[in-house]
Amino acid sequence: MNSKECYCYCLTKLGAIEDYPFGPGIIVIRVAGKIFALLSRWQGQDILSLKCEPNYSELLRQQYPAVIPGYHLNKRHWNTLLLNGTIPAAETKGLIDHSYELVFSSRGRSKRTGK
Numbered sequence: 001m002n003s004k005e006c007y008c009y010c011l012t013k014l015g016a017i018e019d020y021p022f023g024p025g026i027i028v029i030r031v032a033g034k035i036f037a038l039l040s041r042w043q044g045q046d047i048l049s050l051k052c053e054p055n056y057s058e059l060l061r062q063q064y065p066a067v068i069p070g071y072h073l074n075k076r077h078w079n080t081l082l083l084n085g086t087i088p089a090a091e092t093k094g095l096i097d098h099s100y101e102l103v104f105s106s107r108g109r110s111k112r113t114g115k
Contacts, residue, residue, distance in 0.1 A: 001092045003039050003046040003083055009093060010037045013100045036103040037096060042071055046083040048092070049073055050099035060095070 001009070010016055010029040016036075019028040029037040038049040052060070054076050060067045061079070066086045070078025081087060081095065 001083065001087075001089045002085075003048065005089075006037075006048050006083065006092065006096065007039055009096055010039075010100075013096075013104075015104070016100070031100060031104050034103045034106070036099045038073075042080075047071060047080050048083055048096075049078055049080045050095050051077055051102050052079045052095065052098060053102065056098070064091075 007018075007027060007029075011018065013029075013031060013036075015031045016029055017031075019030055020026070021028055025040055027039040028035055029039070036051055040047055040049075049070050057069075057076070057079050061069070064081075064087050066082040066084055068080050068082065069075035071080040073080070079095070081092065
């Protein structure tokens with residue numbers, strides 16, 4: 001998946017909104033006020049950073065060279081994906097889903113529903 005496909009897929013998630021708290025070069029996608037995805041460029045490469053369960057993070061980093069510890073994020077709980085076409089689209093979508101669910105489920109019911 002390229003960065004535009006990732007961006008569009010992130011925004012299909014219930015309650016997902018885009019934000020630019022770090023300036024125009026970093027697209028932040030939030031749900032219930034919490035970040036679940038960041039899209040930007042690093043060293044000329046499009047990247048997508050996603051929250052991830054720590055043990056799963058390690059497995060992904062071993063499986064895919066394009067999955068690295070979160071760039072400028074907590075290295076234990078975030079991965080950065082180099083969007084260079086080496087990670088299958090279905091895997092990327094699954095990782096976006098995983099990040100969204102981790103963040104969405106961590107919020108109280110009232111914040112998830114907006115009440």
